[in-house]
Amino acid sequence: MSSQRWYRLVTLLGTLVVTAVIVVTARSTPVQQLATNIPVLSTLPVRPHSQSELFVETAIAVAVVGVVFTPLYKPQPRRILDTASLAAYRTVFAITILATVGYFDYTYRLPRLTLIVAALMLLVTLPTLLMLVRRRPRETTRAVVIGDDPNLIQTVIGVADFTVVGYVAPPTVRQKLSTRWDREQLDAITDGGTIGGKGCIGGIAQFPEVLTEYDIDTAVLAFKQSDRKEFFGTIEVCHQHGIDAMVHEAHADTLLTDEMERGPLVSVVVEPWDWQDRLVKRGFDIAFSTVALTVLSPLLVVIALAIKLEDGGTILYRQERTANFGDVFTIYKFRSMIENAEAETGAKLSEGDTGSCDPRVTRVGRVLRRTHLDEAPQLWSILIGNMSVVGPRPERPALDADIQDGVKDWHKRWFVKPGLTGLAQINDATGHEPADKLRYDVKYVKTQSFETDIKIVLRQVFQVLVDLWEILR
Template sequence: MIKHIGSYLKKSSYKLFAYKGAHLILSVGLFYIFFILFRYGSLTSVDTYGFRYNYFVALIYGAMIVFFVRTYNAYLLGYTRVRTLVFGQFLAQLLSIVILYFVISIAWSKFTSFLVFFPMLIAQIILDVIWSYYGNTIFYKLYGKRKTLLIYRNQIDKIRFGTIKGKPTERMYEVTDELQYDGSFSALKDKLQGYDTIFVAGVNSRCRNGILKYCKENNVYGLFLPHIGDTIMQDAKHIQAFDSPVLAISRKELSPEFAVIKRVFDIVSSGLALILLSPVILVTALVIKLYDGGPAFYRQTRLTRDGKEFQILKFRSMRVDAEKDGVARLSTGENDDRITPVGRIVRRYRLDEIPQLINIFKGDMSVVGPRPERPEIAEQYCQSMPEFKLRLQVKAGLTGYAQVYGKYNTSPYEKLEFDLLYINNMSILIDVQLCFATLMTVFRKDSTEGVTGITAIDSEKNINCKERNKMSEEYDN
């Protein structure tokens, strides 16, 4: 039975791979046709040399599409809504065309009209909508609904399951039972029978290890929400110098070559962005100044690598007296009366973050890294989450995993896990992907929502960090 299920899932994955490949081929085919029209103005009068050149350009376009659809998870069928898939695919196609247009135009020393690509983009959107709709339908048909069990230690861990019961994941996971449990695996084993998927959060390590082995042996799909310790261990390196397997952990240090490449990337990207966005910077600063006569920018002390303090630069989006009592407060979102009308627009489109490009160019920050926190708020976080200081292993950044894959009101515990995941997997390729992925957050309303509470520690989710830290200490018992 186990072998039969495994064989079926393998065949299903091949079918989905073929379906994704068909979309890629059709996308490249559309580009190829319109590129020939763009290059020659005709589909028939192309010499042999031209065809070779066109094949090469189409191949590059295909490679860029693969990069961008991975960046935007635009082929993540089943787990993603149709409109999100379509938008990710369209953004991948648009960016690929724009980049190739400028590269080719510079190579030709001639900027030809871009208008020929607009019909192509319309055709691509139609293709994307059809492909995404039927792709999700095919996915659900191939995999069906999985009878699912939720196992959690307490209500805090249950909250971490998030939208598992909401669309679109509810079409994949049929949660038939929930079990609050933290005992031994032997007493739990019989209760796991008959489920296709098991979600686990917060249970003790011995019980969790038993569930892990059960899932492996019985071909059950297991999804485990990590503890901070799990995330830290992902950076462990295997050492072969001993008779037994050894995993080594140490403080994260950038290799000299990676540090140089990352710094060059920061200087070049922030410098170019400052030049390209200079009109936006000037207009935004002028509008803020004219609204209430206050300063367009504000400076604030933040922390970067090894706890070093620096003055972050941002566009002012709140009243001048927003923190006149000296208490550090997080924004509570759209209902925060400290935010000015101009500030709401500035925040909605992330314009307030643009001046940080100057901090990046100076070397205070990096383009990608954990968001810099205020010293007083960081101290409060560390009281409930001592692991919070591990974010200071690298420079603070403008964007990162937490900003791209989380939400503004994602709890500090989850944000810390995102930050540690980035620190464990840092590379220039990931930095480039996150830079492009950040573009998508501008269009997500939930990415700029506030949190509930007065100070950084007063919100319910942050108070839960204390409980989570206590649970982490008890986790191995």
């Protein structure tokens, strides 16, 4: 069994078993009587329980803790203090959920005394467990090269100053190579031959399995082009598995990389946010979208009726937009143009973004666009996690492809979740000015923080209120 599988198994089973044992222990009468000797706990009752109650209460606690600890089952090198703090935070989060359940009149809720005793024990044992079995950062790196360019694969293997166990090549490489020399190199790739003294250990479809089977902690990308499907798909797999990603310096300008590194291979900043910041940001997204949808719900009904009454067409329309790492997701907007506005022209930017009058925009649509209320249905996308309140605005894949041909750094926007608003929006930079828009988006990616998000949201809300006041006046 590889060390990654062993780590996942031990942390999962260990967390579940430790939680079950602690809940049973904390629920026992001797332990509770001992706990009531503590002055602050002396007023809490020691409540008797049946075996069925104990079983259900233990199962609930195990389920909650097991789910909350899911991110920690990923085998990722961490320092001992990072491991302890992450485990302690997850423990507090799980206890908070169990305490919230206790406020409801639920038959099998954990009694307060049991919850307090169990919480104290879990805060000690679970971080200790994770520290004991944590995956230590290696002094040496075990890497795999993945790509479709034989020359670049050979170059990467030659300049790597760490252990390269082999390379991974996608089947689509056959469609990209045409010369006889390339065909010979292709045969070496697909038939298990060697490049730079290293053998082929799998295809791109097997890349996740390769990471686990060979205990890989670093992937070096060696693609001819940084395209959406393979290049960024590989980076996304690295992100999901907690694996470091590196690229040749030839691709460094198009990606978000560690600017302090110098050399032929540079590290990709796969996750610009720290875990604490991600949690706070996601909590803010959920709170903001929930409150906004609740407060705006009467207005959303009025907007829907106005759109329907104007021309009898559909109320919402859907579009495919680019998400993290070049993925695609669906967003919904209030229809602000005539039906099938792009049937003849295809995807194109609205002339209204430049201050001109777009004849495709309806009367209701002009008001909605002026106040940005046509974007309101995207609050649902924020709530379910496809978008964030603040981030680079997602573009349509067709427009993304056109823009990135002329702006080489455009891909850097793909390293954070797309947002409802952002630095570019509050500074009136649109898709008609891709260089300016990218400058603001990259600045946000590099300097993002919760404080920055709050400032952007406040400025955007102020702008919306000003626009609404001018319309009503």
